[in-house]
Amino acid sequence: MARHDDLSKPNLNRGRRIELPRPNEDAVGRAAERTARFFGTAAYLIVQTFLVLIWILFNTLAVTHRIHFDKYPFILLNLAFSTQAAYAAPLILLAQGRQEERDRQQVELDRETARRTQSDTEYLARELASIRIALADVATNDDLDRLAERVADLMAGGGRKTKKHKHFDRDDARPDAEHAEPAEPAVDPDAAS
Numbered sequence: 001m002a003r004h005d006d007l008s009k010p011n012l013n014r015g016r017r018i019e020l021p022r023p024n025e026d027a028v029g030r031a032a033e034r035t036a037r038f039f040g041t042a043a044y045l046i047v048q049t050f051l052v053l054i055w056i057l058f059n060t061l062a063v064t065h066r067i068h069f070d071k072y073p074f075i076l077l078n079l080a081f082s083t084q085a086a087y088a089a090p091l092i093l094l095a096q097g098r099q100e101e102r103d104r105q106q107v108e109l110d111r112e113t114a115r116r117t118q119s120d121t122e123y124l125a126r127e128l129a130s131i132r133i134a135l136a137d138v139a140t141n142d143d144l145d146r147l148a149e150r151v152a153d154l155m156a157g158g159g160r161k162t163k164k165h166k167h168f169d170r171d172d173a174r175p176d177a178e179h180a181e182p183a184e185p186a187v188d189p190d191a192a193s
Contacts, residue, residue: 029098036095039088052077 038044055077059070070076139147 029094032091032094033098035088036092039092 055070056074059068059074060072062068
């Protein structure tokens with residue numbers, strides 16, 4: 001009885017799984033994308049066609065049967081293509097999945113950028129509208145030039161209003177301004193004594 005199993009104690013090693021090392025998914029994905037990208041190039045098609053032609057010519061035109069390693073139905077070549085397809089399909093699917101994830105993230109980023117741009121545009125439109133409203137009551141250079149001419153004319157003409165400048169006077173535009181009494185001059189109390 002050389003067994004060392006004590007049945008009164010649980011065997012902690014029993015049923016324990018062997019953990020295989022997990023590959024770096026990002027590195028595998030990048031390799032899959034490079035491989036899938038290579039499978040879609042003209043260089044790959046040219047090299048593969050060249051190798052297949054050499055394979056077929058070598059196995060059909062070989063002088064002796066001892067040199068042949070894959071006779072006419074080319075079963076070994078068919079096996080090589082099947083193996084290549086078995087590995088290429090999952091690699092291409094993995095590369096497509098990674099590309100779809102990048103596209104999804106880009107769409108989300110574009111949506112967020114569009115939301116921010118729309119918000120900024122609406123804010124700027126509101127600010128521009130408020131500036132337009134504020135500038136509606138501001139005198140322009142033309143208004144100031146006209147008023148300066150009017151002051152000069154009034155000073156030269158002895159304070160008479162001329163018909164030429166009447167439409168520039170804002171007080172004249174009011175209906176009660178025509179009939180308003182002139183304001184009495186302010187009396188300086190120190191000057192009167």
